[in-house]
Every structure is written in structure tokens, then in C-alpha cells.
Amino acid sequence: MARETKAPSERTRVKRTNQRAVYDRDGINAILDAQPLCHIGYLRDGHPFVTPTFQWREGDRVYFHGSAASQALRASSNADICLTVSCLDGYVLARSGFHHSVNYRSVMILGKAEVVDDPEEKNTLLNNFIEGLWPGRVATLRPNNDQEIKATTVLSLPISEASAKVRDGNPVDDDEDYDLPIWAGVIPMRTVVGEPYDDGRLLDGVTVPDHVLKFGRS
């Protein structure tokens, strides 16, 4: 796929350090799929709020969900929002405070968050969310009941007006500062998957399933 070099709109065109901009869908999808944690920016009673939550991608849309009573979800429903996803890949230490930086991958999506009304579609999406994280888990679970589906809001956001930004590599210092006896470089950062532990209430004979053992190891 040819890399898209043009922003989908003027307001999503990266201006600051625009050499770090990524607009092609493969690049954007890779970041969305790498990091479920996202932040939703929306207006509630005329005031901006940014709420952390989880997202998952299916094709050309990103989904997020929560309690039907959630103020964040109610204010985001059929409203213009900004969804961001960011991965911190490293601290970048330069020879001056000014040039310190971070290596990162991030995505911003602007658009209208649409409510998924159909209970069956909602149920499928919620199961897909779990399957996306732990393939094979849904088949092992008690199915969602009608009340649970009703109590859950699922919102869907098209990935049509989106940009990504990626910084990688070394610090960039002023030429004359490379003569200074100062350590400079990168401290890489990554999320580590810990050892799973059970909740202490397992029935006899219940063992750790493969989708738990394999999580984060592929």
C-alpha cells in the first residue's frame, strides 16, 4: 500500500515537527492495534473533559464502551469527539534541557461518535473486544444477558479524519553541544506483561487457559 502523505483535513494536518506525521491507514491501524488505552476528549456542559478508556478497532472504525450511566459516554454519544491513543517508546535525553524529548507513536481521530443501538450488534462487538485481547476466551464465558447489554453503551467512531505522529531515534542537539561532556541517549520504555494470578475462588480442576498463558507473548 502506498503511504498516504496528505492529511485528510486541514485540522488534522500536523504542523509542529511535520516530518513525524503519518496519515496512511496501515500506519494508523498499527498504532491503534498496539495500544487499547485511549483518551476521549469531549465537551460536557460546555466544558472540555478528557476521559481515559479502552478502544478496539474493527476495520475502518474504532469502538469504545462503558456503563450506560457514564457521563463521558452520554456526552460523547452522537457528538463530536477527539480520540487519542499514545505509546511511550522511550525517554530521549539530550545535552540541554530544551532538547530532551520522547520517542512515541500516537494517533488522533476526530469525528462524531455514533451509538450502536442494535443489541445483537452490541453483543457481537463486546465479544469481539474480549476476543481481540484474549482469542478464544468468549467461548469459555457465561454469555452476556439482556440486562448487561442494555446497561452497556457502545460507541463507534469512523477512522476517516485521523493523523498519527511518530518520533523515533536519538536526541537532536545543537551542533556546538556535541563537544560537551554530557551523557545523551535514549532510555527505551515498554509495557511488561506480569505473571497472571487467579482470584483465589477457582473451582477444583480449573487450570490457566492458553489465552491467558499466551497473552503478550506473541
Ligand SMILES: Cc1cc2nc3c(=O)[nH]c(=O)nc-3n(C[C@H](O)[C@H](O)[C@H](O)COP(=O)(O)OP(=O)(O)OC[C@H]3O[C@@H](n4cnc5c(N)ncnc54)[C@H](O)[C@@H]3O)c2cc1C
Ligand atoms: C507520549 C507523548 C509525549 C509528548 N510530549 C510532548 C511534550 O512534552 N511537549 C510537546 O510540545 N509535545 C509533546 N508531544 C507531541 C504532542 O502530542 C503534539 O504533537 C505537539 O505538542 C504539537 O502540538 P500542536 O497542537 O502544536 O500540533 P499541530 O501540529 O498544530 O497539530 C495539528 C494537527 O496535527 C495532528 N497531531 C498533532 N499532534 C499529534 C500527535 N501527537 N499524534 C497524532 N496527531 C497529532 C492533529 O490532528 C492536530 O489537530 C508528545 C506526544 C506524545 C505521544
